[in-house]
Amino acid sequence: MTLTCHARGLPQPTFTWITPDGHAVNATAPVYESEVLDDGSENRRGKIVQGDGSLLIFNTRVVDQGVYKCVAINVVGQDSKTVNLTVKEGKNRIYLFCHFKTIFVLARVTRSSCIGK
Numbered sequence: 001m002t003l004t005c006h007a008r009g010l011p012q013p014t015f016t017w018i019t020p021d022g023h024a025v026n027a028t029a030p031v032y033e034s035e036v037l038d039d040g041s042e043n044r045r046g047k048i049v050q051g052d053g054s055l056l057i058f059n060t061r062v063v064d065q066g067v068y069k070c071v072a073i074n075v076v077g078q079d080s081k082t083v084n085l086t087v088k089e090g091k092n093r094i095y096l097f098c099h100f101k102t103i104f105v106l107a108r109v110t111r112s113s114c115i116g117k
Contacts, residue, residue, distance in 0.1 A: 003083050004054040005070030013072035015053035020066025025049055062087045
């Protein structure tokens, strides 16, 4: 699952994502989680900010749903955008839905998208 956040500014802004549980995720601070499954194997999940500012959520589950905030920051200021991610688990499938609320002023949003895999 990839949530994108594109902003323009001089200098180019850096991106931090605030997760529904309050963690700040940025290029230098990814979030990783591990869980041991019933069969003893380990399932690794996490959230990583990629070079273009998008947030990669891998091994997405229902616990990942909620409002994510993308914050674009440079020396001129900062601005943010929120995305509401809904995750529904069905038989052998995960359904992902994104709802965007744009509030960018200082940095201009060039594209917004939600890509589920």
